[in-house]
Amino acid sequence: MSYISIRHLTKSFTFRDGTQLTVLKDVNCEIQKGEVISIIGPSGTGKSTLLRAMNMLEPPTSGEIWVDGENITAKGYPLDKMRRKMGMVFQSFNLFDHMTVLENIIYAPMELLHIPADEAKAEAMELLKKVGMAQKADVYPSSLSGGQKQRVAIARSLAMHPEVILFDEPTSALDPTMVGEVLSVMRQLAQSGLTMLIVTHEMRFARDVSTRIFFMNEGVIYEDGTPEQIFGHPVHSATKAFVNRIHKLVYDIDSDDFDFLNIHTGINRFCIKYNITDKIEPANALVREMLFERMRQYRPVTIRLTHAELTGVTALDIMVEHLNLSPLTDADRQALQPNVKELIEEPTTRGFRMKMIL
Amino acid sequence: MKKLLALIGATLLLAACSGGVEDFREPKSEADLSGLTLATSNGTYYQIMYSRREDVELYVANIETDAIQAVRQGKADVYVSDEVLLPDEDQKRLGMKMAFRGQECFDVAFAVKKGNTELLEQLNAFLATAPLHDITDHWIHGAPYVDEPPYEINPDAKPLRCVTGANIFPISILCDGGEWRGIDPDILRRFAHAQGRPFEMSFQDLGAAIIGLETGQADIVSANLLVTEERAKSVDFSIPYYQCHPGYFVVDRSAGGRLSLRERLHMNLVVENRWRLITDGLAVTIIITLCSILLGSLLGVGVCVCRRSKRNWLRKSADIYSDFINGIPTLVLLLIMFYVVFATSGLSATVVAVITFSLCFASSSGAIFDNAIASVPQGQTEAGLSLGFTPYKTFTGIVFPQAVCKGINLYIGECIALLKNTSIVGYIAIQDITRASDLIRSRTFDALIPLLIVTVIYFLLAWLLRRLLLLIIKKDAR
Numbered sequence: 001m002s003y004i005s006i007r008h009l010t011k012s013f014t015f016r017d018g019t020q021l022t023v024l025k026d027v028n029c030e031i032q033k034g035e036v037i038s039i040i041g042p043s044g045t046g047k048s049t050l051l052r053a054m055n056m057l058e059p060p061t062s063g064e065i066w067v068d069g070e071n072i073t074a075k076g077y078p079l080d081k082m083r084r085k086m087g088m089v090f091q092s093f094n095l096f097d098h099m100t101v102l103e104n105i106i107y108a109p110m111e112l113l114h115i116p117a118d119e120a121k122a123e124a125m126e127l128l129k130k131v132g133m134a135q136k137a138d139v140y141p142s143s144l145s146g147g148q149k150q151r152v153a154i155a156r157s158l159a160m161h162p163e164v165i166l167f168d169e170p171t172s173a174l175d176p177t178m179v180g181e182v183l184s185v186m187r188q189l190a191q192s193g194l195t196m197l198i199v200t201h202e203m204r205f206a207r208d209v210s211t212r213i214f215f216m217n218e219g220v221i222y223e224d225g226t227p228e229q230i231f232g233h234p235v236h237s238a239t240k241a242f243v244n245r246i247h248k249l250v251y252d253i254d255s256d257d258f259d260f261l262n263i264h265t266g267i268n269r270f271c272i273k274y275n276i277t278d279k280i281e282p283a284n285a286l287v288r289e290m291l292f293e294r295m296r297q298y299r300p301v302t303i304r305l306t307h308a309e310l311t312g313v314t315a316l317d318i319m320v321e322h323l324n325l326s327p328l329t330d331a332d333r334q335a336l337q338p339n340v341k342e343l344i345e346e347p348t349t350r351g352f353r354m355k356m357i358l
Numbered sequence: 359m360k361k362l363l364a365l366i367g368a369t370l371l372l373a374a375c376s377g378g379v380e381d382f383r384e385p386k387s388e389a390d391l392s393g394l395t396l397a398t399s400n401g402t403y404y405q406i407m408y409s410r411r412e413d414v415e416l417y418v419a420n421i422e423t424d425a426i427q428a429v430r431q432g433k434a435d436v437y438v439s440d441e442v443l444l445p446d447e448d449q450k451r452l453g454m455k456m457a458f459r460g461q462e463c464f465d466v467a468f469a470v471k472k473g474n475t476e477l478l479e480q481l482n483a484f485l486a487t488a489p490l491h492d493i494t495d496h497w498i499h500g501a502p503y504v505d506e507p508p509y510e511i512n513p514d515a516k517p518l519r520c521v522t523g524a525n526i527f528p529i530s531i532l533c534d535g536g537e538w539r540g541i542d543p544d545i546l547r548r549f550a551h552a553q554g555r556p557f558e559m560s561f562q563d564l565g566a567a568i569i570g571l572e573t574g575q576a577d578i579v580s581a582n583l584l585v586t587e588e589r590a591k592s593v594d595f596s597i598p599y600y601q602c603h604p605g606y607f608v609v610d611r612s613a614g615g616r617l618s619l620r621e622r623l624h625m626n627l628v629v630e631n632r633w634r635l636i637t638d639g640l641a642v643t644i645i646i647t648l649c650s651i652l653l654g655s656l657l658g659v660g661v662c663v664c665r666r667s668k669r670n671w672l673r674k675s676a677d678i679y680s681d682f683i684n685g686i687p688t689l690v691l692l693l694i695m696f697y698v699v700f701a702t703s704g705l706s707a708t709v710v711a712v713i714t715f716s717l718c719f720a721s722s723s724g725a726i727f728d729n730a731i732a733s734v735p736q737g738q739t740e741a742g743l744s745l746g747f748t749p750y751k752t753f754t755g756i757v758f759p760q761a762v763c764k765g766i767n768l769y770i771g772e773c774i775a776l777l778k779n780t781s782i783v784g785y786i787a788i789q790d791i792t793r794a795s796d797l798i799r800s801r802t803f804d805a806l807i808p809l810l811i812v813t814v815i816y817f818l819l820a821w822l823l824r825r826l827l828l829l830i831i832k833k834d835a836r
Contacts, residue, residue: 055744057740057743057744079743080743080746080747080748081746083743083744083745083746084745084746086744087744087745088740088741088744090737090740090741092735092737093737094735094737094738094740094741095741096738096741096742096756096760097738097760098759098760098763107755108745108746108747111747111751111755112745112746112747153741156745157745160745160746166744
C-alpha cells in the first residue's frame with residue numbers, strides 16, 4: 001500500500017467579488033515510502049497548492065488524501081498528530097524570530113514529544129552539524145543569511161523525525177550564490193532514504209536527485225515518470241517545451257497602426273526575464289527594420305521571439321500567411337546581415353516563415 | 359529629569375513676568391464700568407446681567423479663582439462676585455480691594471428639583487425657624503460658632519444628597535478629613551439632621567449639578583444661588599436664607615509685595631492639611647487608571663477576537679463599536695454614562711468612571727492587539743502548524759510572544775494616555791488629583807503652585823506606569 005494517496009483532489013478559491021479560481025482539478029497520485037519526488041511545471045499551475053494540501057495547510061475543496069492508511073481529509077481528523085510525521089520547509093524559511101537557532105530546533109521536540117532539554121539540545125547540535133550550522137546555535141535568525149536560515153529550517157523539520165518532508169520551493173527566495181548550500185543538504189537527505197516531495201525550479205537538481213518527477217500543468221499532474229522519461233523523452237508537447245525551457249513571445253500584426261512601443265517594451269521585458277539582455281538591441285532593430293521597411297506591404301504578420309534556455313538559442317520568427325515565396329530580396333538580406341547569425345527561409349503549411357537566429 | 363527642571367523654570371519665569379497693568383480710573387458705581395473688562399465665573403447671575411450691557415466687556419472664567427487671577431494678571435479690570443466671597447483677609451493677601459459695593463440686593467436660596475414639593479415644604483419650614491443668623495455671622499463676621507442641637511439621626515435612613523457648585527469660602531469649603539463646612543453645608547446639615555437623615559455633599563460644576571438634580575442624583579443644589587426668574591423656570595427655589603450684595607474688586611496698587619515661594623508652598627500644601635487632598639486624589643487617580651487598564655484590556659481581548667473572527671457580523675459589530683467609541687469625546691461619554699445610562703443605577707461615580715474608561719480602552723487596546731497579531735507573518739503560524747502544534751498552541755507559543763514584542767510600545771502609550779484622560783473625572787464629582795488641585799486653587803487663589811504640583815505628579819506617574827507595565831509584560835511574555 002502506498003504511503004500517501006491522493007484521490008480526485010480539487011481546490012478552488014472564491015474571491016470577494018464572487019469569481020472562482022480552480023487551482024487543482026482532479027489530482028490523483030500514489031506516493032511510496034522512500035520516494036524523492038520533484039514537482040515541476042510553469043508558475044501558477046498548482047504545484048505549491050498540491051504540496052500544501054498534503055499536510056492540510058490548504059484544505060481541499062473536494063477529494064481525499066490518505067496518509068499511512070488514514071483519511072486526513074475526514075472531518076475532525078487530528079491534524080496535529082499527522083503533521084508531526086510530515087515536516088515542511090517553506091520558501092520564506094519561517095524561522096521563529098523570537099528564538100535562537102537552537103531554541104527553534106528544540107522547541108517542537110520538547111513541547112510535543114516531551115524530550116528532556118539536554119537530550120533535545122544534544123540532538124539539535126547533531127542536526128546543526130549535519131547542515132553545517134553548529135557554530136550559529138546561539139544566534140537569532142535575523143543575523144543569518146537566507147541560505148543559513150533555510151538550512152536551520154531543514155534541521156528544525158528533521159528534529160521531529162518525520163516520515164516525509166515537503167519542500168515548498170526551498171531555494172526560490174535565495175540569492176543565487178546560496179542555492180548550492182541548501183541543495184547540497186537536500187541531496188544528502190535524499191541519499192539517506194527520507195521520503196521527500198520537492199516543489200522546485202532547479203531542473204538539474206530535480207533530474208539528479210529525484211526518483212520520480214511530477215510535471216504539473218493547468219491544475220493536474222500532466223506527466224508522471226522517472227527523471228529519464230520526463231527530461232529525456234517527454235510525451236506531451238507542454239512537457240517538452242517546459243523541460244527544454246523554451247519561452248515564447250508572440251504578437252499578431254494586422255494593420256499599420258499597431259502599437260510598436262508595446263512590442264518594444266515586451267521584447268525588453270522578455271530579454272531581461274531570461275537574462276539575454278545582449279539580444280535586446282538586435283531583436284528591436286530587426287523588428288523595426290522588418291515591420292517598417294522590408295515587410296511594409298505584407299499584413300497580417302505574426303512575429304514570435306523564442307528563447308530555449310537549455311541550448312541558449314534565441315530566435316525571431318516572422319510569419320506571413322498565404323505566401324509560398326520569400327518576400328525578401330538580396331538587398332533585404334544584406335540589410336539584415338549585421339544583426340542575424342543565421343537566416344532560414346522556409347514555406348510552412350499556412351504561409352512563409354523567416355527564422356532569424358540572433 | 360533635566361527637561362522637567364527646564365519646564366518648571368520656564369513656567370516660573372512666565373508667572374513672574376505676568377502682571378503689571380497700567381493705571382486706570384477706579385470705578386465707583388455700576389455706571390463707571392463702561393469701557394472696562396469685567397471678570398466673573400461661568401453660571402453666575404453677573405454673567406447674565408452684564409452680557410446685556412454692551413459697553414462692558416466680559417471675561418468669563420470657569421471658576422471664581424480663575425476670574426480673580428484674570429484681574430490680578432491684567433486680563434480683566436474688575437472682578438465682580440458676591441461680596442462675601444472675597445473677605446478682607448483674602449483681598450489683602452491677593453493684593454486686591456473692593457472698589458465699590460453694588461446697589462442691588464439679591465436673595466440667596468437653595469434649589470430642589472422642580473415639582474419636588476414635599477422636600478421643598480420641609481426645607482422651607484426648616485429655614486423659616488432655623489437660627490440662620492448664627493451660621494452666617496460665624497462665617498462672614500467671625501462670630502463664635504453655635505453648635506447644632508442634638509438631633510437624633512438614623513444612620514440607615516436615606517441620606518440627603520447635596521451638591522455644591524461653589525467651592526469657595528465662606529459658602530462651602532472642603533475641610534481636612536473630607537468634611538464640608540461653610541454657610542451652605544452647615545445649614546443643610548442641620549436640615550438633614552433635623553429630619554433624622556445623614557448628610558452628604560459633593561462638588562460639581564453648577565451646570566452638572568443642575569442636571570444631577572433632574573436625573574435624581576442630587577436632592578438639593580446649593581452654590582450661593584441668587585434667585586432669578588430664569589433659574590426659577592428650571593428649578594424650584596426655597597425661601598431665601600440670606601441676602602447678599604455684589605462686590606466689585608480691583609487690584610490694590612498700594613498693596614505690599616508678593617508672597618515668597620516658600621510661603622506659597624506652605625499655603626497650598628500645609629495649611630489645613632491641603633496635601634491630603636493631593637494624596638487622596640492621587641489614590642483615586644491610580645485606582646481608576648489601574649482598574650480601567652485591567653478591565654479595558656480584558657474587554658479589548660474580546661474586541662480583538664471579534665475583529666479577527668471569521669463571522670462577518672462579529673467583525674462588523676466590532677467596527678461599529680470602535681467607530682462609536684472613537685466618535686464621542688471621552689468627557690461627553692463620561693457625562694452620558696453618569697447622567698443618563700447609570701443615572702438611576704445607584705453605582706458610585708468611581709465605578710461609572712471605570713466602566714467608561716474601560717469601554718474606551720477596550721476599543722483602542724483591541725485595535726492594538728489585532729494589529730500586533732496581524733503583523734506577525736502568516737508563515738509563523740504555518741511553520742508552527744506544520745511542526746505539529748495545535749492551532750491554540752501555535753498561537754500561544756509562537757504568534758503571541760512575537761505579537762507582544764510588536765505591540766508593547768503602542769499599548770503602553772495607550773495606557774499612559776488613559777492615565778492622563780482620567781483628569782476629566784472631576785466633572786462627575788470624583789476628587790481625583792486634578793480636581794484636588796482645583797479645590798486647593800479655589801481656596802488659596804494661587805493658580806501656579808497646585809498646577810505645578812499635579813504636573814510633576816502626572817509626569818512621575820506616567821514614568822512609573824511605563825516601568826511597571828514593561829516589567830509585567832516582559833516577564834509574562836517569557
